[in-house]
Amino acid sequence: MQSFPSLKRPAGAALLLLMLSSDLGVARQQPDAKNFPFPEKLSYRIEWRMVMAGSAVVELSRSGQNWQTTLNVESAGLVSRLLRVKDTYRVIGTDHFCGINSSLEAQEGKRHTSTTMLFDNSRHKLAYSERDLIKNTSNQHEIDIAPCTYEISGALQSLRQLKLETGRVITLPLTNGKKMVTAKIEALGADKITLNGKNYPTIRYEAFVFDNVLYRRKGRLFVWITDDSEHLPVQLQFQMGFPIGNVTVSLEKQETS
Numbered sequence: 001m002q003s004f005p006s007l008k009r010p011a012g013a014a015l016l017l018l019m020l021s022s023d024l025g026v027a028r029q030q031p032d033a034k035n036f037p038f039p040e041k042l043s044y045r046i047e048w049r050m051v052m053a054g055s056a057v058v059e060l061s062r063s064g065q066n067w068q069t070t071l072n073v074e075s076a077g078l079v080s081r082l083l084r085v086k087d088t089y090r091v092i093g094t095d096h097f098c099g100i101n102s103s104l105e106a107q108e109g110k111r112h113t114s115t116t117m118l119f120d121n122s123r124h125k126l127a128y129s130e131r132d133l134i135k136n137t138s139n140q141h142e143i144d145i146a147p148c149t150y151e152i153s154g155a156l157q158s159l160r161q162l163k164l165e166t167g168r169v170i171t172l173p174l175t176n177g178k179k180m181v182t183a184k185i186e187a188l189g190a191d192k193i194t195l196n197g198k199n200y201p202t203i204r205y206e207a208f209v210f211d212n213v214l215y216r217r218k219g220r221l222f223v224w225i226t227d228d229s230e231h232l233p234v235q236l237q238f239q240m241g242f243p244i245g246n247v248t249v250s251l252e253k254q255e256t257s
Contacts, residue, residue, distance in 0.1 A: 035229040036160050037067065037097075042233075043253040046073075049245055053079045056249060060157065066100060067093050069153045083109045089153070097157040098148035099126075099175070110134065117177045121147060128177035145180050146173035156223070159185065159205070160231040166190070166203075176214055184208045193224050193234050195250055200234050201227045 039061050046054040054075040061068050075085035091102035099119040106113050118127040126145045131138040164187035174183040185207045193200045202224040210219040224235040236249040
């Protein structure tokens with residue numbers, strides 16, 4: 001079964017959680033102390049083909065002058081019976097969410113891997129390491145990166161600091177540890193999203209990361225972020241085509257401290 005695993009790796013996704021910002025073609029807004037970013041915990045429901053496929057919990061907290069994002073993704077129901085998934089992803093980013101370091105422990109069926117990324121921003125290099133904990137094998141390499149390069153969750157957090165007009169397109173340097181690309185995101189327009197009986201006025205974005213951009217797989221990624229001071233990512237949808245189809249990630253609960 002290929003559907004759910006494609007969602008939960010930082011290079012793939014349930015991590016959700018994508019995307020993005022750049023200072024190309026649009027001026028960065030200065031963060032307001034009363035607005036995002038702030039420490040929070042967001043709980044999401046993952047649905048595949050109209051059934052519960054898993055859950056994702058994203059926690060944002062301060063780490064000195066930097067920000068730490070922790071993502072826990074776990075499969076549920078039918079997906080767990082077909083392929084159990086339990087992933088933990090942690091990343092430290094700068095005050096603007098540029099990458100500093102990240103780690104992923106992924107348990108997916110019979111696979112169990114540990115992956116790290118270390119961003120050397122002074123040298124504009126990224127050191128990537130992946131270890132197979134079952135086979136006891138490892139792979140390391142180094143790639144060139146831009147002065148401020150995002151991994152996938154940092155890109156989403158950075159997008160939350162912006163408010164783009166409909167039709168505006170921005171780009172940013174984005175990496176999955178295997179390559180760095182200049183990814184594009186477009187503000188498509190205003191949508192109203194209803195979740196658990198609550199209406200959210202949102203801006204819908206499309207992040208162009210599939211089709212041999214960051215990921216080889218064909219697909220589309222849409223992100224809905226509230227049009228208010230909190231800029232909550234209330235919904236993401238992966239449109240992957242046959243045989244996977246659509247996977248929707250919807251906000252269930254927000255907790256702030």
